[in-house]
Amino acid sequence: MVTLGERELRHIRWREYSVVMQSAMNALNPVLTVEAQMRDALEAHSNMSKREMHARAKEVLRLVSIDPVHLHSYPHQLSGGMRQRAMIAMALLFTPELIIMDEPTSALDVVAQRSLMVQIKELQERLGFAVIFVTHDMSLVSHFSDRLLVMYAAQVAEFGKTRQVFEKPLHPYTQGLLEAFPSIRGEKVRLTGIPGAPPDLLRPPAGCRFAPRCPHAHERCTNAPPLFEVDGELVRCVLYEHEREAAVAQ
């Protein structure tokens, strides 16, 4: 996609992939009704008539269990969960192949979070689109994702099947994250955080970006590590340098 020009990008934006922003209250335009906002997207990316646009807007609202009467509502007239679902309805206008969801549940209470996530899963099964969740919420990740990509300082630290990463985290950063996350099962254990702070990305450390905070850092870590393949997972850490270097984009 980075090689595509503006016209080509415009052709696939929203039609083939769309996005659900973190806070629906900020992402939706407060002075336009839900229908007007949907019409904006439909007009920009299709040649539908007014009647077709109205019908499609109704249809996608129904998909996310919102009564089409709310096409005439303004964002402040909807609850937090409805606003987030309205954003998802907008993202579904063209039934894209991929929807990027940035912290889709962060503004919701846990009950509304769960019902939204269950609904997203059902829609995925019904319509067949893929979702990339961008999130800090470990319980959301563990319940609702198939594969997990852990980022640190703008780089992939680890990538693998979600269950495998949770059961056997390879990268010291992933291990630190999971040790900072409470479990409701088993014995009570003291949670440990990761000391220090993420690096300044304008001047990242020369070697491994996690080195200043890593309990396993040693002299080999002054070289920037590539990704290594371990049991079908990818991990960026010299502790695995005896493994095969991954032949993928870094």
Ligand code: SF4
């Ligand atoms: S490369 Fe070194 S500093 Fe970086 S995560 Fe691995 S052990 Fe830690």
